Amino acid sequence: MPQLVFVNLPVTDLPRARAFYAALGFGFDERFSDDTAACVVVSEQINMMLLTREKFAAFAPRPVGDPASACSVLVALSRASRKEVDAFMTAGLGAGGTDNGSFQDFGFMYARSISDPDGNVLEPMWMDVGAYEGTLGQEIAAAVDA
Template sequence: MASQIFVNLPVKDLDKSMEFFTKLGFSFDPRFTAAKAACLILGENTFVMLLLEHFFKTFTKKEISDASKSTEVLIAINVDTREKVGELIQKAVEAGGSICMDPEDHGWMYGHGFADLDGHQWEILYMDINAALQA
């Protein structure tokens, strides 16, 4: 079983991407942050490596998807409250991101999504596990 998860995403401007996620309240692990990459901390064992596109290309022989035109991955983050969903979406838009999906309310699960500066789609979710188990 994996002890840590690192998702790798290509970005056009590392400084702007770091500024964007800092405005959302996230921080970076300085041990894995340098001129070509930054380690965004999502949780205790969950990280997103923001890699400059030219550096990202050194890890794959495939073309990089243009996230503003197609979706290769959806990144979902579970938060503690429904209100936190709205707060993160608002911060993302204020920091230069955009809404990429309408809010969805399934009773036990509520979510909303934004696209970051490079078009990567992030879904912010609140899940009431106890209500889900009763459904």
């Protein structure tokens, strides 16, 4: 039986957050959505729960941080191509996101970084796993570890 993953993100303005994620092309599972939460469908097994700060606090074992001032989670979302990574960024920027200026291009992997309007960090990325598993990946891994 497939297991589901729910990534929970605190938001200050739920309608604004819904509009941002809809602009990125994501759908919503309304069964798990109400005026305090929106369930963003990433894939058949992965969802992101956009929770008002109050609702998020009800689940959190510690005080809720402010993603606008501190980064605690990087949500990497694979795309099918470099072009789709760039399209994700363009859509997100047009919907009120902020380009974090992070750009990685290792040949076999291409990644960028955007914050949603609340400061939660999303990293759209593309990777050619076959190229990574070959010599190129070993060389890049050695360079990154150095």
